[in-house]
Amino acid sequence: MSQASVNKGQCLSQIVNDARLTRDNITLVGKSPAGLVGLFLAVGVVGIVLTLIGSQVVGIDHALAAYHVGVMGVLGICLGSLFWVMLSHVFAMTWNVALRRQFENVMRAMWLVLILMLPIMLIEVISHGVMFTWMDTHYVSSDPIYVHKSGYLNVPFFILRFAVYFGLWLLLIRKFWTWQREQDETGDRWLSNKARFTSSWGLLVFGITCAFAAFDWLMSLDYHFFSTMWGVYFFAGAAYSAMAVNILITRGLNAMGKMNGVVTVEHRHDQGKLLFAFTVFWAYIGFSQYFLIWYANIPEETSYMLARKVNYPNLTMALVLGHFCLPFLILLPRPVKRSGMLITIMAIWAVVIHFIDMYWIIRPMADAHLTYKGEEPLGMSVIWLDIAGVVGVVGIFAAVVVRNIFSGPLIPVNDPRLPGCLHHKNYV
C-alpha cells in the first residue's frame, strides 16, 4: 500500500501544479444552466404536445411511431455512452480521461429513457399492440410464424425483459457514477481498478442486453422478420451517435471557453478517428445484413428490405450516402478530423442521420401493419408529426444532459490517468 500512496501523491502533485487545471477552466461554477435547460425543455414540451395533438388528429399509429423513433434514438445515444465509458475503463484508456466525464453525463440520463419508454410499453400492452402487432393474440394466434416465436414474444416475458434490461443498465451506470463521484472527492486511485473490473463483465452484459433490447423494441415490430445481425447494427449506430454527441458537448464547452488545453486538437483528432471508424463499422454491418438477406432470398427476411427499398427509396439512398459514403470521404483526411469546425458539422450530421436511421427502421413497420389491417399506409406524409415526435424526446433528453453537465467538474479531476491525458499527442 505504501507504493500506492506514493504514486497517488506524485499524481496529485502533478495535477495540482498544472496551470490548465484551474477551477475556472474545468468547472462551470458561476454559470447557470437555467437558460439552456429551459430552452431545451421548452422545445421538448412543444414537441411532445404536438405529438399528442397528432395522435388525436392524425392517428395513434403515426404519433407512436414518431415518438418511438425519438426514444430509440436517445436510447442508442445513452447506451453508446455507457459502452464508451466501459471501454475506457476496461482498456485503462489514458487519452480520453478528460472526455469520459461527458460520456458519463450522457449515460446518466438513462433514467429519462426509462420514463420515456413507459408510455410506449403502457399503450402497447393496454391496447394489445399498436405497433407491436404480435401482442394481439386473437390476431396472431393462427399465424404459424407467431406460434413458433410465442415462447419468446409474449407480453409477460416482454415486460420482464424490459425490467431486466433497464435494471442492469441502471445498475452499471449507478456503479460507475458513484465511483466517479467518490474519486472526484477522495482521489482514491483504486476506484479506477474497481471500475475496470466491473467493466470487464459489464461489457458482456451490455453486449447481450443491447442486442436483445434491439430485438425486442425494434426487430419485433415486424415479428415475421429476423436478422442475427440486428443487435450489432443497433450497437454500431449507438456507439457512432454517442461519439458524435460527445464531440458536440466538448466542442460546446470549448466554445464557452472551458477545458482550454485540457481537451485539445489531439483529443478531437482521436474522437474524429472513432467517429470515422464507426461510420465504416455501421456500413460494414448494414451491408452485411442486407447482403445476407439478399442472397438467401427468404420471404420473411426480404419483405423487410423490400418495404424500405420500394416504398422509401429516397430514404434508403439518403442513408447509404449520408450514413456512409459522404462521412467516409469527408472524415478520411487527417486535417478534417483536426478541424474544430468541420468535425462539429460532421458530429451534428451524425446525430441527425442516426435518427434518420431509426426512422428508416421504425416507420415502414408502422406502414406494414396498417396495410396488413387493410388501412391506408402512412408513407412519408404528415412529416411535421415525425419531426415533432423526435424533437420532443430529444429536447427533454438534451435538457437533462445539460443539467448533468453543469452539476459538477467537467473532467474526472482526480483520475490517476489524467496527467497522461493532458499530454496526449497523435504521432500519426
Add this chain to the structure above:
Amino acid sequence: MAKTTFETESGAKVFGLLAEFTNPHTLTEGAKKIRDAGFKKWDTHAPFPVHEMEESMGIVGKAIAPMMFVIGCAALFGAGGGYLLQWAININYEIIVQGKPASSAWEPFVPVTFELGILCTAFGALLAMLAFNGLPRHHHPLFSSDNFLRATDDGFFISIEAADDKFDPEETRKLLADAGATSIELIED
C-alpha cells in the same frame, strides 16, 4: 547542383559523420540545431521512441504524405481491379446464381471489390513502408562503427550524410560539436 563527394586520405568514400549525444534531451536539442542549419539527409538514432522528435527534426508529415499517396493508389487499384475482374468474366459468360442475374444486380460485386481493396491496401502499406525506409538491405555504412551498435542499448546519435548539399567535413563537424555532441566520428562508405 553538382554533387560533391568526399574521400579520406586512404581514398575511401565518406558516408558521413556520426555524433554521439548523452541523453534524449541533448539529442533533441542537437537535432533542432541541425534542422535549423537546413540539412536534409540526416537522421537521429535512439534506443526508444523520443517524443516530439519529428518536430525537432522538422519532418512532421513530410515522410507520410508520399506514402499515403502510394497506399491510396494501391487501394484504388485493388478495388477497381477487383470490380473489373468480375465485370470482365461476367460480360461474355454471365453466371446466374439463384436466379439473380449479375448484370442487373450490384450486390454480388461488393465483397470481392471490398476484399481486394483491403488486401491491396495492406500490401501497399507494407511494401511502401519498406520502400520508403530503404528496406530490406543487408548492410548500412553506419554499422561499421562499433559505437553505433549502442543505438539499440544506451546510445543517442545523429548521423549526417556526406551526400547532403550542405555537408562540409570541417563545418559540419564543428556544427555537431556546437550542438552538444560528446564524440564525433567519420564513417566510411
